[in-house]
Amino acid sequence: MTDEIIRTEKLSKCYALGDIEVHALIDVDFTVTRGDFVAIMGPSGSGKSTLMHILGCLDRPSGGEYYLEGVPVGQLDDQELARVRSGKIGFVFQAFNLLPRTTALDNVSLPMLYGGRRPDRRLAEEALKRVGLGDRLYHKSNELSGGQQQRVAIARALVTSPSIIMADEPTGNLATQQSEEIMQLFQELNDDGITIILVTHEAEIGDHARRIVRFLDGRIVSDMPVENRVFASDLLSQGGATS
Ligand SMILES: Nc1ncnc2c1ncn2[C@@H]1O[C@H](COP(=O)(O)OP(=O)(O)OP(=O)(O)O)[C@@H](O)[C@H]1O
Ligand SMILES: [Mg+2]
Structure with missing residues (x-):
């Protein structure tokens, strides 16, 4: 590979x-x-979400090729595409997209059900512990803070052990402190070897990544390493975010 x-x-x-x-x-x-x-950064309408939807196998391109772990995705039928998506990719959205009045544990169990597997509650519990919500397993989504809801959404993305996490404006609905905590979590997951692709409008959020790709009018206009990267360990030593 x-x-x-x-x-x-x-x-x-x-x-x-x-x-x-x-x-x-x-x-x-x-x-x-x-x-x-x-x-991935760039002004509104520059194509960021469109790209994420195609990379996440939620939509198909009009032209060109997309290879995911070497597989030419364009040649897969809808069923194969869905299987690739549920096996390799975890998606995190700006609006969390959790089921209301449903516990964290049940929300996180859902992708296993969609993937045709029997939901394994231990795996769901493990994923919730990994995002720091071991003490909120039975809280319903409406009983959690915004930051906690996004953590549940990240646990839901993690439960199928994806190699890639894709997130479209995951901190767009969060206050600064919560955003920092979510970015710290993404960094920890990246340190564990998970590839992360994230869309954001905010420079402070982009600075948690290793690389920034800028879009304008549907094209890439720059692709550069992050010079002054924020590290999760620095946040901890500042006594700021905790998980
Ligand atoms: N389903 C659709 N039908 C028609 N046009 C669309 C559709 N989805 C997106 N577009 C158009 O494609 C362009 C890129 O949209 P996209 O959602 O990818 O932008 P974006 O960079 O994610 O913007 P934002 O930062 O506002 O989320 C925009 O001009 C948009 O109007
Ligand atoms: Mg968008």
Whole structure:
């Protein structure tokens, strides 16, 4: 297996709205190596979510190729695509997307059910402990703070042991302190070897990543390592975020 976990070649996405065509992605060549932590940035409408949906196998491109761990995703049928998605990728959304009035444990168990497996509550419990919610297993989503809800969503993404976590504005609905804690958690998961691709508007959030890729009008305009990276261990020593 190569070190390359994601590779796109001339990836494009075109939405047709009546007579108007929106070119959301234009000839995007994007590569991610295993273990990387990439922040995707760029103004509203520049194609970030469109890219994430395609990389996350939630949508298909209009043109170009997408290789996920060497597999040409474009040639998979819908069922195979769903299997790849549930096996390799964990997705985290801005709005948490938890089931309301449902316990943390049941929310985290869901992907196992969708993946056609018997939900293993021990695995769900383990995932919740990993995100620091071992003492909130039976809280319903509406009984948790925003930061805690996003932790449940991250545990839900983790429970199938994905090699990649993709997150679209995961801190967009959180206050600064909670955002820092969530980013610290992503860094810990990345230190454990999980590849992370995250969309954000905020420079402070991007600085937790190893690399920043900037989009403008559907194209990549820069791709650079993060110079002044914030490390999770620094946050701890500042007595700031805890998990
Ligand atoms: N389902 C759709 N149908 C038609 N056009 C779409 C659709 N989804 C996105 N677009 C258009 O594609 C372009 C890229 O949208 P996208 O959601 O990827 O932007 P974004 O970078 O994620 O923006 P934001 O930061 O606001 O979330 C925009 O011009 C948008 O209007
Ligand atoms: Mg978006």
